[in-house]
Amino acid sequence: MKKQAAVKSKAKVTGSNKTSTPIPLIISPGKVLRGDNILSQSGTEIARLGNRPLIVSGDRTLARVESYLQPIIKQHKLQAEQASYLPDCAESSLEQLQEAAQQHQADFIIGVGGGKALDTAKLLAHQCQIPIVTIPTSAATCAGWTALSNIYSEAGAFQYDVALDRCPDLIIVDYGLIATAPKRTLVAGIGDAIAKWYEASVSSGDSTATMTIAAVQQARVLRDILFQKSPSAVENIQGEDWREVVDATVLLAGVIGGIGGANCRTVAAHAVHNGLTHIPQAHDALHGEKVAYGILVQLRLEEMVQNNQLAVSARQQLLKFYRSIGLPQTLEDLDLGDVSLAQLRHAATIACQPKSDIHRLPFPVTPEQLMAAMVSTTVEKS
Structure with a gap:
């Protein structure tokens, strides 16, 4: 993914006097x-x-x-x-x-x-x-x-x-x-976890902070593990790949958020999820299903606003991956194909509220732009 504008630190360094606001990293459970x-x-x-x-x-x-x-x-x-x-x-x-x-x-x-x-x-x-x-x-x-x-x-x-x-x-x-949970929950967890790469690689900007770099690289590793092992994991519950994918979605995804802290937070994918929760018909879709769809929306925004060809390739790669394991690619896949324009606009407006994580993107996004991206997640590569 293309590196984005750096997130500026509030810390100030003057000569040998260093003053900063402590930002704790809360990395892991006690055991x-x-x-x-x-x-x-x-x-x-x-x-x-x-x-x-x-x-x-x-x-x-x-x-x-x-x-x-x-x-x-x-x-x-x-x-x-x-x-x-x-x-x-x-x-x-x-x-x-x-x-x-x-x-x-x-x-x-x-x-x-x-x-x-x-x-x-x-x-x-x-x-x-x-x-x-x-x-x-x-x-x-x-x-x-x-x-x-x-x-x-x-x-x-x-x-x-x-x-x-x-x-x-x-x-x-x-x-x-x-293993007793429905297979659908595993697939949704894969969608939620793989978002770490697509969001952290944007929200971290050009940061040179060691822990941020480590978190982003772990997010890339997480993505690669999920690409490689998810199809087998979904087909062979309790197999070796299934265990690795469970560890990836439940544990490694949490590690990344802990190591990266505020610099590796959610961006448009989770903002889209948050907006969709305000549509009653979306409540039957699992968290990770909505987030997975949100990744496609984020990449589509990068294509539309920045003409980002890396985002085009990434979206096409994800669409193929989603098809292989059953993640949603469109509003229709989320059973939201019949929502009214007013409902969709409301969800987009919620996702674009001033404090929304969507504004971690390196360009401004309007509800109208977001709506256009939401209805075109599967457009062909130009």
Whole structure:
């Protein structure tokens, strides 16, 4: 990808006096446990965090993991209570969970589920200032790793994100548990993870900072791993390539965000996702599916506005890859082919709000330009 304008640092250096605003890098969880049926072997590590966990999850997810957790709770004499994160990771849900944590006198949180469940659990632990264990039940996102939570409305529309003061204290990646998730979640996770390269390589600009360079190069490695191993992983659940892709989507994607920090954040792909969440018909599409489509939109914008031929080639490469594993290429693939022009304009306007990450692109974008890109993600290479 073409290097873009550098992101200027606020730090000032004058002679031997150096003054700067400290920018912490919150890179990783305190401990990572991964392996087949590793959850059943994790009781000691979980119990080290406290005696009174509040388990935050959805009802269906909790039923999936109850057989894993109950022996741990019994063996280590944990006083556990359960609470639902629904509806979505919303402010109202967090208020109810704070009350539940207080009433239970919880001394740590166990978050179980997908991205929204884990985001809710992490933010709850952050607000209560108590430890947290994250147990991802699919490979759909890297939410189990990161020090970030997204807040949605009760209707599922993205509102804002919250930077947390640390990554989870413990993340447990149980391949046996993750293998029980629908294949679609793995494909969506690939779409979410591969965005790291297309966004970080733009948002990092011409930065010469060592950690930023390292993060961008790791994003390139992540992209290459996904290109090489995803088709096999999707066809052979629990095979060797599947395990590597799970590690890539759940763990390595989180590493990149931690190492790169603010210089390797989301750009247009996630901004498009955020806009689409304001269309009710889009709520059946998974996070990574909308992000994957958003990458194509970002590249199309680079073609249209900058006549960037590298973006043309990158988009054509992605379209072929998407077809091989089943990621969406168009609004129609997201079941949004029938949305009204007004709905599409509303989503584009949300994505172009002043504080949107879309403005990390090296050129201004209007809602009209974004709409044009959104309806032309599969145009032929000229």
